[in-house]
Amino acid sequence: MKRKLWQSILLYATVIVACAVVLFPVYWMVVTSLQPPGSLRAYPPHFLPPDPQWQTYIRLFIETDILRWMANSAIVAVAATGISMVAAVLAGYSLSRYQTKSSENVGLFILMSKMLPATMLIIPLFGIMRSLGLMGSLWSLIFAHATAIVPFATWMLKGYFDSIPNELEQAAQVDGCTPWGALFRVILPVAAPGLAATSLYGFVLSWADYLFARTFLANNADSWTVNLGIATFKGEYQTDWNLVMAASLLAALPIMIAYLFLQRFLVGGMTAGAGK
């Protein structure tokens, strides 16, 4: 079907407006990071910094521990996502395939923890981490994030597994696989887009966390995550907003990279061609 001219104009106008709304804050972060702190409140605002201060980024690496914080964040996000995926794949698969009367209730029960606000979970988690002696250690954050990721990831994956016909693993079993073999050789490869989307969800959730990090790690500067570190730039009387913005942009980079990397899995049908 061929679009009429006015339809095309409307379509592109909408897309451009939507992109502008979404991208403007990012753009503004870039602009702010390149200006001296004082000019933030300049009126009229500068949409293009007259004198870009690239050294802000260099200061970031020299004067702050941003690299260590990013490394900590990465360790936590990768480990929390990894642990969560193992649990969620097995839980989601069994909820999808081994349906018993109780599985429905178990499924809802898993989801319930997701319905509670994170601030409520943090108090019991605090107690648990302290008695495990994990306060200040990255492990506390890894486990805390896993508790937040697993419920939703389980449900996401259950949905993906539900959309894969049962006959696929039956065929694999007839072809000589054990039930585990069928899961690893057939179901997981077929569910790759779902695994990618779910991992990305977990990674972003962990990377973006401030609340848990603040609660468990605040006393140990060695294990600060990037969000925790950036928060310390905020002084009592004065804040270097250019530094905050530069650091935040840097912190957002891994997410963007992860997204680009996983993008090809996120689009496109996954079971296309299995059946009729």
Next chain:
Amino acid sequence: MADIQIQNLNKRYGTFQALHDMSLDVKDGEFIVFVGPSGCGKSTALKILAGLEAASTGSIIIGGEDVTELAPAKRDIAMVFQNYALYPHLTVRQNIGFGLMMRGTDKKQINQRVERAAQALEISDLLERRPKALSGGQRQRVALGRAIVREPRVFLMDEPLSNLDAALRVQMRAEITALQRRIGVTTIYVTHDQTEAMTMADRIVIMRKGVVQQIGSPDALFNHPANMFVAGFIGSPAMNFLSGKVQRDDRGLNIDAGGLRLPVAEAAAAYLGKTVICGIRPESLDLARGDAPALEITPTLVESLGTEAYVHFKLPGQQVATAVAGEHEHQPLGNGTLIARLYDVGTPLSGGTIRLGLKPQASVHLFDPATEQAIS
């Protein structure tokens, strides 16, 4: 290659009994077809044979070995699924070779055997494609290839042709039969299409609501149906059912069914004076010649197919067909409509009345109205 014994198989899902006490001996190399209406337990039986479902009670013996408790992987069977179940992430070559790979066959031999199977199925040029880039018929061939390449003891096929268009179905039907004859693997084939069953099977197992109704060759089922269900299911268009009283006159036992005198065998003597159900195949009726006793009918519909014509008509007081109607697609007429299948009609039949009689050699099947079992 192996024979199969199914012994007193039962399958319950909760309180629902999907299979009742099924027993069957399959000879080595035989082509068995399970046929029956939707939901009668065909797929369930096949899945139990494959080991994908556990039997509630009963046992399965393949090649003399009790496999009832064996995992599917250890049974050395191959299965073609109703929806093909090709692995979407693998190429056609990998799909077909998957079973061999799982069994640790070496790479070179896998490639050889995959290519040989692909050649037999004429899909050699599709080997590097993925399933989503194949047509329905091609997917079906790949699914078959995946089964034959393993050279298993038994083939199980669950309605493999149900997703194909009519012309392709006829062609694949012949190909599968030829393939099975050539490699001689014991095969159990599931379908709800009686034409497929009649054309492909050495023996047919006809099922209804989890109960085996009759086991026999296509001819045996057609000529000697054990009950009204089998009689109505096998043959298309379906058998006509009329009710009538058994009586005796100077020419012997007969039944007066809606005005037509049907001579019947002495076996019906026990029912003298009682009402029975007579089954008459549409092809047993013909235009009456001369002044022989005949049914005067007014066609409600004439379907002309060129060489033959299906004449639909009703007889007052004859509503017997409803007894089994509606249970399957071959018995669609629940309103007591009867059908005559006439050849060489000559002048078009329309309007007016026509006179129908029974062909000289036609057989009349009798059924007990209470049990629906054949009287013989």
